Amino acid sequence: MTHMHIPDGILPVSLWVLGLIVMVFAAGFCLFRLRGMDRVKKIPLLGAVSAVMLVAMSLEILPLAYHINLSVVAGILLGPALGFLAALIANLMLALMGHGGITVIGLNTLLLGSEAVLGHTLFHLFKNRISVFWSAATATVLTLFMTTLALISIVAVSHIRPELISHGDEHGFLHNGQVSVRTFAIMVISLGSIGWTIEAAITGAVVRFISQVKPDLLDHALHRERDGR
Amino acid sequence: MIDVARIDLWAAGGFGPFHRASVPAKIIFLLFVVSSAIISRNPYPLMTGYGVLLAVAAASGLPWFRVMGLSWYAALFAILYAISFHGGWWLVALFIVKAITPSFAVLMLIVSTPYPRIFSLFSALLPEVLAAGLFMTYRTLFILLDMMDNFAAAIRLRGGFSPGSLYKNSANISKGIGMLLVRAVERASSLYAVMVVRGYSGSMAEQGTARFKREDWLPLGTGTAVLMLVIVWK
Numbered sequence: 001m002t003h004m005h006i007p008d009g010i011l012p013v014s015l016w017v018l019g020l021i022v023m024v025f026a027a028g029f030c031l032f033r034l035r036g037m038d039r040v041k042k043i044p045l046l047g048a049v050s051a052v053m054l055v056a057m058s059l060e061i062l063p064l065a066y067h068i069n070l071s072v073v074a075g076i077l078l079g080p081a082l083g084f085l086a087a088l089i090a091n092l093m094l095a096l097m098g099h100g101g102i103t104v105i106g107l108n109t110l111l112l113g114s115e116a117v118l119g120h121t122l123f124h125l126f127k128n129r130i131s132v133f134w135s136a137a138t139a140t141v142l143t144l145f146m147t148t149l150a151l152i153s154i155v156a157v158s159h160i161r162p163e164l165i166s167h168g169d170e171h172g173f174l175h176n177g178q179v180s181v182r183t184f185a186i187m188v189i190s191l192g193s194i195g196w197t198i199e200a201a202i203t204g205a206v207v208r209f210i211s212q213v214k215p216d217l218l219d220h221a222l223h224r225e226r227d228g229r
Numbered sequence: 230m231i232d233v234a235r236i237d238l239w240a241a242g243g244f245g246p247f248h249r250a251s252v253p254a255k256i257i258f259l260l261f262v263v264s265s266a267i268i269s270r271n272p273y274p275l276m277t278g279y280g281v282l283l284a285v286a287a288a289s290g291l292p293w294f295r296v297m298g299l300s301w302y303a304a305l306f307a308i309l310y311a312i313s314f315h316g317g318w319w320l321v322a323l324f325i326v327k328a329i330t331p332s333f334a335v336l337m338l339i340v341s342t343p344y345p346r347i348f349s350l351f352s353a354l355l356p357e358v359l360a361a362g363l364f365m366t367y368r369t370l371f372i373l374l375d376m377m378d379n380f381a382a383a384i385r386l387r388g389g390f391s392p393g394s395l396y397k398n399s400a401n402i403s404k405g406i407g408m409l410l411v412r413a414v415e416r417a418s419s420l421y422a423v424m425v426v427r428g429y430s431g432s433m434a435e436q437g438t439a440r441f442k443r444e445d446w447l448p449l450g451t452g453t454a455v456l457m458l459v460i461v462w463k
Contacts, residue, residue, distance in 0.1 A: 009266030009327030010307055031356055040425060043358065044417035047365020051417075052410050054366070055373045070406070077410075089362050093370075096339055096347065101303070101331065102263055187309060202403045209407030217414065 008101035011158045019106030026113065027088055030081040037082075045217075046082055049074045050089040057094075068199050071112050072119030072140045073206055077217055083116030084109075107154060111147050118143040123207075132211045132218075137204035144196040148188060156181040234374055235295075239340040245290035246447045247341040252350050254445035255338045261452030262334035265459040266327045272319065274462040275326040278455035282333050285451045289341070296336045303332035330455075369417045373409055380405045 034042070056070045069090075075083035088109045095102050122139035130138070210217050240248075247255075262278070269275045286293035307328035311321040339347070344367050352360040384401055421429075 008263050008331035009269065010324055013267060027359075031358060034358060039358070039361075040421065041418070043361045043365055044421040045414055046358075046362040047369050047421075048410070048413035048417040050362065050366040051369035051373050052406065052413055054370055055377055055409065056406055073410075085359065085362060089359070089366050092363060093366060096335065101328075102259070102335065103267065183312065184309065187312075198399060201399050202406065205400065205403030206407045206410065209404060210410065213407070214411050214414075217411075 008103045010101075011104060011107070011154070015154070015158050016101075016103045016107060019104065019110060021106070023088070023106035023109045023113075026084060026110065030084045033081040034085075042082060045078065046086055046089070049078055050086045050093070053086065053090045054093055057090075068195075068202055069112065069115075070203065070206070071115035072123070072136065072143055072199075072203050075116030075118070075120035076123045076136065076139075076207055077210070078116070078120075080117040080120045083120055084113035087112035087116050111151060111154075114150065115143050115147050118146060119203075131208075133204040133208040135204075136207035137200040140200040140203040141196050144192065144199060148192050148196075152181065152185045152188060155184050234371060236336075236340055237344065237371070239292055240343045243290060243341060245341070246444055247285070247289040247291060247337065249442070249444040250341075250448045251440060251442045251445055252342055252346050254441060255342060255448045256350070258448035258452035259331075259334050259338050261456045263331045265456045266331045269327065269459045270323070271463060272322040272326050274458045275323075275330050277462075278458050279326060279330045279333060281451065281454055281458070282330065282337065285447070286333075286337055289447065291337060291340055296333060296340060299336055300329045300333040303328040334452075365417055365421060368420060369413055372416055373413055376409060376412065377405070380409070 053070045053074055056068050071083070071087055071090075074086045077083075078086055088105075091105050091108045091112060094108075095105055101108075119139050122142055123135050126135035126138055129135075207218070262282070265278055266275065283293055283297060286296060304325045307324040308321060311324040348360070348364050348367065351363060355363070384405070
């Protein structure tokens with residue numbers, strides 16, 4: 001559901017600036033964690049997974065017209081640090097295609113990146129207890145639920161000072177100055193819950209397919225190799 | 230989502246004044262338009278700005294009609310957000326133009342600038358892992374889109390897509406994505422190995438992208454005009 005990208009000029013400046021700052025620190029931390037990685041193996045993997053995320057976002061599942069984003073798959077395959085960077089790359093590419101704002105790359109990356117980090121963590125928590133399919137599917141549902149709550153929180157925080165966005169009272173378009181985060185939350189959760197189920201089924205099936213065809217991609221030890229340069 | 234391959238074709242195949250302008254000038258143009266959307270509290274100047282962008286795009290030989298259609302993708306979240314405010318038409322209109330105007334400017338940039346020129350600017354600003362990751366994503370994306378088209382055609386020919394069956398469609402799409410992922414990793418690994426052997430070390434060989442040109446008057450003038458409209462017309 002966090003694939004629903006927030007355009008420029010909608011959110012208060014303080015919020016997206018904070019998002020950018022936190023995103024820069026998070027990306028810096030990820031780059032620090034990756035300083036010893038095997039670039040010849042990891043950069044193509046990063047590019048391939050980010051590209052697959054973008055292609056998946058272009059697929060429409062009929063009859064619901066739902067778009068998946070595969071951020072949990074990215075987290076499972078790349079690990080939390082590279083998964084976060086894959087989310088950043090996907091958001092940068094999307095912003096460059098006019099699909100999501102430039103100023104809100106920070107917030108969008110934090111949302112999508114937290115899906116990769118949470119997805120990775122939850123998958124590894126479940127994988128020794130239940131099958132690969134159900135581990136990935138459960139991790140996806142829980143992750144998307146939590147990041148949707150984060151999306152609602154962003155909207156709630158941005159509603160604290162609506163006058164930052166527009167001169168509401170001046171033009172009389174705010175009823176008693178009240179805003180309804182509840183309406184937004186109901187819309188996003190009701191539409192999103194259908195999406196979480198689809199995304200969970202697809203993520204589970206993709207991860208199971210990879211575990212059968214190329215299991216080394218799921219071997220996280222690969223991500224700790226040193227390039228020896 | 231977006232027809233990435235078509236955008237790349239427009240960017241590489243045009244010869245209009247916007248295509249000839251330098252990348253930094255177009256980035257400044259974009260920053261001006263994004264700033265206009267941020268500071269605007271009235272939909273009318275932004276609507277006029279959107280009209281100015283449309284006129285400039287049409288006059289420059291950019292695919293303005295397609296770009297206009299693509300820019301409206303950004304309106305979806307804006308409408309939801311505006312509805313959550315219980316606002317009237319004014320607020321909905323403001324949020325929509327705040328979303329579609331910068332989106333149109335971004336699209337004007339990318340349909341008039343080949344990606345390698347944008348990436349060469351990025352590689353000067355971003356850490357190597359991110360710059361290389363962006364470039365690999367871009368290179369892999371076109372291969373994947375082609376593979377996905379073939380996969381979709383094969384599935385349709387074999388009766389794999391049924392509009393009424395969510396389960397069947399999801400199962401087939403999952404297998405396609407899994408196959409795509411495995412092949413993408415293999416292709417990207419081979420590609421990167423070849424690039425490293427040929428001396429690639431995270432930076433692009435494109436030269437002269439950071440210099441301003443005489444043709445820059447168009448993006449700089451357009452960006453300034455949109456920003457002035459919003460500042461003056463409050």
